[in-house]
Amino acid sequence: MVKTPSFNKNGVIKKGAWSEDEDNKLRAYIQRYGHWNWRLLPEFAGLSRSGKSCRLRWMNYLRPNIKHGNFTTEEEDIIVQLHNKLGNKWSEMAAYLPGRSDNEIKNRWHTHLKKRAQVGQRVLEKEPDNANNKEKFVKISEIKLQQPIESPLSSSSSNLLSYFFNRSNSEGSVEVRPQPVEHTHNFWTEPFLWENDSIISSCDNLFLPTDLDYPAFSKDMIMVDEFLWSSLNSFLQYGDPFIN
DNA sequence: AACGCGGGCAACCGCCGGATA
DNA sequence: GTATCCGGCGGTTGCCCGCGT
Incomplete structure (x- = not known):
């Protein structure tokens, strides 16, 4: 982790390297609610970062299945x-x-x-x-390139949903709707603010596999990961945030 | 041991295009 | 048609670290 000066002072946008605490906040928030709006996300997640910074951190470092280290x-x-x-x-x-x-x-x-x-x-x-x-x-x-993989992780929340539903339809329309998690916070009435670090660390486990009924028909759907599920979950629980 | 330098990499910046009002 | 917002993208920057002198 690269050390950097911190400018976190009342309303000032913080720049530089991300701390573990910030990573935990961002990860926990997205795992629970998805990234419905990058610009507003930091406010709700309790981060003094720009939306762009949050997006970049998530895409390049925090999102599930991201590989780090040496290239083969x-x-x-x-x-x-x-x-x-x-x-x-x-x-x-x-x-x-x-x-x-x-x-x-x-x-x-x-x-x-x-x-x-x-x-x-x-x-x-x-x-x-x-x-x-x-x-x-x-x-x-002559290396045979694989077809580009349509990555739901790099798509917007709405695309994630269409990806999910298209996949499930093409796979034979099994009822795979996950069971919503019992939320203790109402996303639309309650800002998602952390009160202390112990809460943050405990929220790493907010979205456990046991919270959902994973579809049995497709193993790779599980790999689509918790983030997709959490997005879908938010959608099912609260409706489309862009319409409501 | 101290210093300088360059490589590596995370993060920022500015622009662009699509969507929406 | 226009303005605004937002996400995405590519170029660039700046910091840390390891290595050579």
Whole structure:
């Protein structure tokens, strides 16, 4: 965690690295209510951050199934190949690399792969007939890309819902509606403000698998994760926040 | 041991496009 | 048609850390 100065003073938007406490607040809030409006979210979640900052933190670091750490050789090869085809379309590339955020891919490109690609290009220009080089780059270009994965995690709440319902319909229309969690707070009448850290830490467990009846027909629906379920749950409990 | 430097990465900034009133 | 809001995206910044001298 990068240390940074804190500017959290009465109404001042805080910038810089996120603390563990802030992460917990954001995670707990989104797991429970989803991200219905990024701009208003920090106020309800008790965070002195901009909505954009919250969104970025969630997308790049906190959301479930996000991968951190070293890229595999295969992932790097895919990035190089995708960059050849797409250019700097980091978000599109991210669709091909499950668990990797566009920011992470972009960083990886700038810190490692850009140089590698430039060196490779120079070698090819200098020694165009070198069989080994040709073989190497042909090999990379032949990597069979998977179809981009439609990631519900990078979509809006409403898209999440349509994703969910489309999937369930196409899977045979099994009744899979999760059981709503008993909320102790009413989202629309009560700001979601934390009173102390003990509450925050306990809220990490707000959304346990036992709160819902997971569908048995599709294992990967579970992987769609708690966030989708919580969004759906909020929808079922409170209706569409954009209509009400 | 102290210092400088560059790499790595998280986070910010500004712009753009879509949706809505 | 226009203004406004919001989310998303890509470029950029700035801080930390490890390594070399």
